[in-house]
Amino acid sequence: MSYLIESYYGHFKVTLTRYLTYRVELVIWLISMILQPVVFMAVWSNAASYSGGTLSGYTTGDISAYFIVSMLVNHATMAWVMWEWDARVRQGELSYLLLRPNHVFHRDLAENITFKLATFPFMLATAIALIAGTHPHVTMSHQAMLAIVPCLLLSFCLRFTVDWLCAMGAFFTTRVDALNVFYFFLLLLFSGQMAPMPFLPAPLQTMADFLPFRWTVDFPARLLIGKLPDEEIVHGLLMQMFWCVIVWSACVLVWRRGVRSYTAVGI
Amino acid sequence: MKTLKLFFVSCRLGILNELEYRVNFYVHLFEAVMSFFTGIVVLWSVFGRTNNVGGWTWTQILVVLGLWFITKGIVNVMLAPSMRLFMDDIWHGNLDFLLTKPVNHRFMASTRKFLIFFSVDILVGLVLLGFALPQLALALGLPELSMLAIVTLSGAVIIYSFWIFLGTLALWTVKLENIMLVFFSVLEAGRWPAGLYPFWLRYSMIFLVPIAVAITFPAEALLGRLDWQHTMYAAAGAAVAYLSSRWFFDYGVRFKYAGASA
Numbered sequence: 001m002s003y004l005i006e007s008y009y010g011h012f013k014v015t016l017t018r019y020l021t022y023r024v025e026l027v028i029w030l031i032s033m034i035l036q037p038v039v040f041m042a043v044w045s046n047a048a049s050y051s052g053g054t055l056s057g058y059t060t061g062d063i064s065a066y067f068i069v070s071m072l073v074n075h076a077t078m079a080w081v082m083w084e085w086d087a088r089v090r091q092g093e094l095s096y097l098l099l100r101p102n103h104v105f106h107r108d109l110a111e112n113i114t115f116k117l118a119t120f121p122f123m124l125a126t127a128i129a130l131i132a133g134t135h136p137h138v139t140m141s142h143q144a145m146l147a148i149v150p151c152l153l154l155s156f157c158l159r160f161t162v163d164w165l166c167a168m169g170a171f172f173t174t175r176v177d178a179l180n181v182f183y184f185f186l187l188l189l190f191s192g193q194m195a196p197m198p199f200l201p202a203p204l205q206t207m208a209d210f211l212p213f214r215w216t217v218d219f220p221a222r223l224l225i226g227k228l229p230d231e232e233i234v235h236g237l238l239m240q241m242f243w244c245v246i247v248w249s250a251c252v253l254v255w256r257r258g259v260r261s262y263t264a265v266g267i
Numbered sequence: 268m269k270t271l272k273l274f275f276v277s278c279r280l281g282i283l284n285e286l287e288y289r290v291n292f293y294v295h296l297f298e299a300v301m302s303f304f305t306g307i308v309v310l311w312s313v314f315g316r317t318n319n320v321g322g323w324t325w326t327q328i329l330v331v332l333g334l335w336f337i338t339k340g341i342v343n344v345m346l347a348p349s350m351r352l353f354m355d356d357i358w359h360g361n362l363d364f365l366l367t368k369p370v371n372h373r374f375m376a377s378t379r380k381f382l383i384f385f386s387v388d389i390l391v392g393l394v395l396l397g398f399a400l401p402q403l404a405l406a407l408g409l410p411e412l413s414m415l416a417i418v419t420l421s422g423a424v425i426i427y428s429f430w431i432f433l434g435t436l437a438l439w440t441v442k443l444e445n446i447m448l449v450f451f452s453v454l455e456a457g458r459w460p461a462g463l464y465p466f467w468l469r470y471s472m473i474f475l476v477p478i479a480v481a482i483t484f485p486a487e488a489l490l491g492r493l494d495w496q497h498t499m500y501a502a503a504g505a506a507v508a509y510l511s512s513r514w515f516f517d518y519g520v521r522f523k524y525a526g527a528s529a
Contacts, residue, residue, distance in 0.1 A: 028445045032452035035468075039456050042463045046321040047313055055316055133465060178294050181301045194309055201315045204308070 007102055011110035019118050026119055033075055034126050040194055041067035041134070056198040061137030062225065066196050068130050070221035074193060075123045076116060076152060077159040077216055081108050082183065085167035086176040094262060105164065112160065140226035147233050151220050154240035159216040161247045168251070171258030186211065192218025196227075212243040273370060274378055281381025292384045299336075299387040306332050306458060321463040328459070329399035331486045335458050336392030338426065338481045342454075343385035345378060346427065347447060350434035352380045354444075357437050363526050373516045377431060400489070407491055414498045415488040421505035422481035428505075428512035429477055435516045438523040450476055457482045480504065 019026055044063050048055040058066070088094040097104045130136075169179045188194050189204065190213040197205060197218050208214045219236045222228050228236070285291065310332070314325045323331070353376045356362040365375055407415070433446055453476040456464070461472045461479035472479040484501055487493040 025445050028448050028452075031449055032455075035452055035456055038465070038468060039459065042465065042468075043313060043320060043459055046463050047317040047319075050319045050321075051317045175290075175294060178297050181298050185301050185305055188305060189308060195312060199316060200312055204312065 004102070004106065007106065008110045011107060012114050015111045015114040016118060019115070026122075030119060030122055030126075033078075033123075034071065036193060037067040037071040037074070038130070044195060044199065045134075058196065058198070058227075059137060061135050062227065064130075064134035065136035065138050065225040066221055066227075068127050068134070068136055069224045070192060070196075070217050071130075072123060072127055073152070073155065073217050073220045073224070074191075075119070077155045077220075079108075079112055079160050079163035081112075081163050082167040082170075082176065082180050084108075085170040089170040089262065090174060098259070108164070109160070136225075138225050140224070141230070143230050144223055144226055144228065144233060147223060147237065148220075151223055151233075151237060151240070154237065154244060155216050155220045158212060158240055158244050158247065161244065161251050162212055162216070165247055165251050165254060168254050168258050171254070171262060187213055190214055191216050192221060196222055212247060215240045215243060270371060270374055273375070277379055278381055278383075282383045285381075285383045292387075295384040296387050299391050302388070303336075303391050306335075309458075321460065323460055326399050326402050327486075327490060329395055330403070330489055331460055331482060332458060333392045333395030333399060334482045334486055335454075336388050336395060338392075338422075338457070338478070339454060340386055340388030340390075340392060341423075342426065342430070342450075343388065344383060345381055346430040348380040348382045349377050350430050351444075351447070353377075353434045354437040357524065360526055362520075362524060366520065366524075372520060373431060373513060376434065376516075377427065403490070405489070405491060407489075410495075411488070411491050411493075414493050414495065415485065417498050418480075418488045418493060418501050419485045421501040422477075422485055424505040425477045425501075425508045426481045428508035431512040431516050435512075435519040438519045454478055460486065477504075477508075 041064055044055065044067075045060045048058065048060050048063055053059060055063070088097070094104070097107065100107075166179065166183045167176075170176045173179065189200075190208045190211050192214060197208060197214055200208065215236060219228075219240070223233060223236070310325065310328060313320060314328075318324060320328065353362070356365065365379075366372060368375065429450075433450070436446065453472065456468065456472060457478040461469045461483040464472070469479070472483075480501055484493065484497070488498070
């Protein structure tokens with residue numbers, strides 16, 4: 001265990017040094033992370049003010065709050081492993097990683113956490129600027145406050161494992177880019193990046209219920225702005241746990257089969 | 268004349284090169300279809316709730332989306348790959364080979380590489396326009412049509428100059444692949460009319476990463492909502508952008524490029 005902590009610390013230092021070397025890269029990542037919620041905030045606020053100021057019980061203040069919070073949640077839970085797995089399998093980088101004593105998963109997780117820590121101040125500053133520019137409206141119960149920490153942790157676990165599962169598609173196809181495009185399509189529609197669940201057309205809402213994505217951004221974001229009653233919070237936490245178990249098991253299975261079929265091309 | 272011939276030669280070369288990798292076509296096709304679906308499903312969700320977003324109806328927004336696809340297609344077919352090659356050449360010192368050729372270097376640098384399969388985006392855009400425009404039953408007179416022509420041309424010139432700027436910047440800083448990403452992430456915001464956005468984003472889309480000039484302005488012109496004042500602003504902006512990017516490119520290549528391979 002202490003060995004694992006030490007290796008996380010090592011990854012942390014290496015990754016941070018790399019980020020500090022390529023600072024512009026961080027800024028560019030941030031721009032794309034900030035623009036999307038701003039775009040949808042503008043679109044839905046405009047739609048709401050045209051239909052009399054509210055949309056499914058959300059005022060323009062609620063909508064601003066939702067998208068500002070979902071920006072932070074999305075930042076906290078996002079992963080980008082799928083961009084690295086393509087090179088890992090196609091160019092054989094995975095071979096070196098497999099030789100290391102720790103599972104590759106730890107490496108990705110450590111890198112992910114470093115990125116979050118390094119960029120969080122910027123996200124917070126952006127959020128404060130957006131709060132000053134719009135007039136978000138938040139009401140939260142004490143029960144909801146208690147649920148925030150477990151909810152965010154579970155969202156992170158879920159999103160990270162789903163991303164990992166999707167990234168391992170690289171074991172079985174060389175056309176990962178097409179797979180990624182499809183994954184981001186699902187993520188945009190069903191995770192709540194595009195809109196809080198109540199705004200979606202009924203057929204999409206039904207589909208969202210059968211997919212894990214809505215529990216990664218929409219649920220924590222609506223919890224944080226105080227739009228969920230207590231029983232829905234409990235239901236949501238249970239659903240998060242349920243999906244974490246399912247996706248984690250799938251990850252383990254796919255990893256075992258994938259590593260066996262991995263042929264280390266390029267070495 | 269020679270320049271035009273060169274343009275077609277590199278166009279043909281691009282097509283021949285790409286035809287060797289035919290599966291790429293299906294990947295791009297799939298991506299274009301997904302992008303189309305994303306656009307439509309998002310619009311469907313929004314317009315399921317309201318029939319007007321910031322003064323734009325469903326059909327009018329489809330026009331914007333069509334122009335977005337066309338812009339994205341043109342950038343991905345010609346400008347982005349050519350400028351990426353240009354940046355690579357700077358890095359490896361291969362630019363010497365381009366500079367020794369007796370042609371206009373800026374033209375050559377910006378039209379050297381064609382990834383023809385990305386033109387499925389242009390097709391999708393045209394289909395969207397073909398679907399949306401008849402429904403709008405527009406009656407554009409001569410002044411509206413000339414405004415449309417001027418503003419579309421200005422948009423194209425401004426986007427072109429923007430990419431020349433980006434490419435030339437590679438002479439000063441090497442890791443520019445990322446700056447291209449800025450263009451593409453701002454491009455995503457161009458799916459909607461720029462007027463919806465808060466002022467800082469709206470002005471960034473006009474003056475920093477000039478997506479709005481290529482998409483929102485022509486859409487306004489098509490719908491007959493543009494006035495001469497804004498048309499002239501766009502034309503003036505295009506002239507300034509073109510001349511300054513030309514100067515910047517010539518200056519950079521002449522005084523900054525050192526020929527890393529020599």
